[in-house]
Amino acid sequence: MTTSTPLRTTLIGVALAATALLPLQGTAFAGQNDRVDSAATPVSSVAGIEDATARSLAVALTDPAWGRQVRDAALAADSVDLRALTRTSTTVAGARLAPQVAAADRGVRAAKGLGGRVGSLLRVGLADASMKASLKGGVAPLVAAAPSDDDASTFTAYDSAGTAHELSLAAAPDRPVYLVDVDGAKAVTEGLKVVNEALEAKGLQVPVPAARLNVAAPAAAEGIDTTLINSVRLSDDKEPWIKGDAEIFTLVTGFGKDGTPRVDTVEMPYLNNDDTTYYPNQILVNWSNYKYEMADAVMMEDDGDTNYQALAKAIVTALLTITDQGVYIPLADALLDAIPTSWWTDDPDYVDSWYTLAKATTGTRNGAAANGWMNVSPYHVAAL
Template sequence: MSTSTPLRTALIGVALTATALVPLQGTALAAQPGTDTVATTASPVSGIEDATALALARSLADPAWGREVRRAALAADSVGLGALTGDATARAGRKLAAGITEADRGVATAKGLGSGAGSLLRIGLADASMRSRLASGVAPLVAAAPSDDDGAASFTAYDSNGAAHELPLDGATDRPVYLVDVDGAKAVAEGLKVIDKALESKGLNALAPAAAPTAASGIDTTRIDSVRVGDVKEPFFKGDAEIFTLVTGFGKDGKPRVDTVEMPYLNDEDTTYYPGQVLVNWSNYKYDMADAVMMEDDGDTNYQALAKAIAAVLLTITDQGAYIPLADALLDAIPTSWWTDDPDYVDSWYTLARSSSGLRNGAAGNGWMTVSPYHVPEL
């Protein structure tokens, strides 16, 4: 994990209303009276993850179920809890399934995702170095993936009796640890759909009218030939980063627009990737300039709230007949008071031109990309 100072920008950390938050004490995963209770957190998703970790830890008191979970954890880097409990043969796993389904719904609600998001909670070993200890039969602990934004030096894990253990964030522990977290790649994919749909409903991001066919018909784009980020804002215990980019500019109708770009391949810091991915589709834009803001989703992003905040700001901006950067307006749309385990600002690229080619360093100095014009011919 990088030791550089995090470049934070408040892109979400929404304080959900009581109707949006699934109260932990009302779920099947809540602590039972007279037993260890889960500490209250300001983050709805983190709270659900913690309650799930405690419930899963207690369920591992069933040896048969513990073996099923161990086999699954050794067979893959992560496994969906919905599928794991849904396919369980051990009694404790079957008993846990309903609570996991309810917890998945709670996560989807807290993240502003639709009912089609499906199972989002998953587990995996905190670090690959723990595999040998797990395989040899050392009893595991279970924890919610810790936030990297609260400055804590430790996090809480639970054993099969429900007892809490404080573990250091550097991963130094004699016991293997299952981490419960959200499938970030799946959540980002669904969340960007929510943003696109919400902006379209506000009259933003309207599709340009089809142009008459010409001999040179097709689409002019800017393509990412290579990209590298110095700090993906993701600590070791959370695994791969979940990166997405918001491209902003003025649409053909003169209104601001935001196009979402999923970047599931950009997992590790200080690693160069060669995606050949289209970043800007110039047929969507009035001017030959656009901005790009790269973010990393830390888990609590409420995509409905994010879309509403962006739309509220963009609807106040009018076309002055010349290109003006919109990246700062987009970043300033989200109040800093909304921070929890917020999506982290990774870097931004201002005034990308239709003709831009070669190396472009990010404004924050945390990343770079090489780009080139790329014409996509009509079929």
């Protein structure tokens, strides 16, 4: 479900020659919030960690008491915190599994470039709500990890003997399947904090004081001018059915008041499904942060192995090479070029981009990749 090769080639272009970036998968840059985690747990691919955890969980289901606890949890909620489930379990298998799940969770945090403040990320639940009936009926469940390849036609699930079964991604199987996955919403929220901190540290997101710009500060009573998303729709959210809701975020780029490239992150937690129109009334651009009355927007989706520290490093490395020429130039291509081609397989998937959104832009704008559209309008936020 990734972008086609010709389109991807056009959008990515040639990676910036000056960048020496480590790949997202299996890499994390040490940061103050994850020093303990990375020291205790080797960094590994999120997909690999999920797969190993799924197999161990499947084998543990031979304990009838633990099997009932997992079944009851899966029937009561869409997904539950796997670390909390094992840590509080009074069953033999659950207690034995707890240290492995805790280590796996630390590995996931490290692989995604997140610190301990994010808490536990691994979750487990039925892969599809349609499986509840067969689970209630006593059909023995399989356990799978979310597939790491968007182009895959099958995924691997394990039975209680640890035997692997290849199942089709075309439709949900009749047999119940527990899915081990990452809490995407929590990961995006914390991940964008990591990106924002890196951008702020390099001056790519900090508002410049008016005194440094030699211009008068606007009166507080004037408020701010923004661009509002009235409605938005995607044709393909880059997420197969087994992974559930998409985790969409947008990077807004332009030149800050001091002429330095600027990136603002925008979470879109409501944008869960493709072929669905959403009406968020969400602010996309705060024009008080930008020198020119134009900006670009690049929409992406977190696909499991996204390492936010590496993503931030890529953005910073690319944009700090660009200088203000006195006229607006699009920055979306520079941002996309900074992401190596290898990152486009189950990492932050490119969804679509909108070039030269003007302060006065109103109405429906189709994305450059023809994968979505947004209806936007100017919106003035008055000061209190």
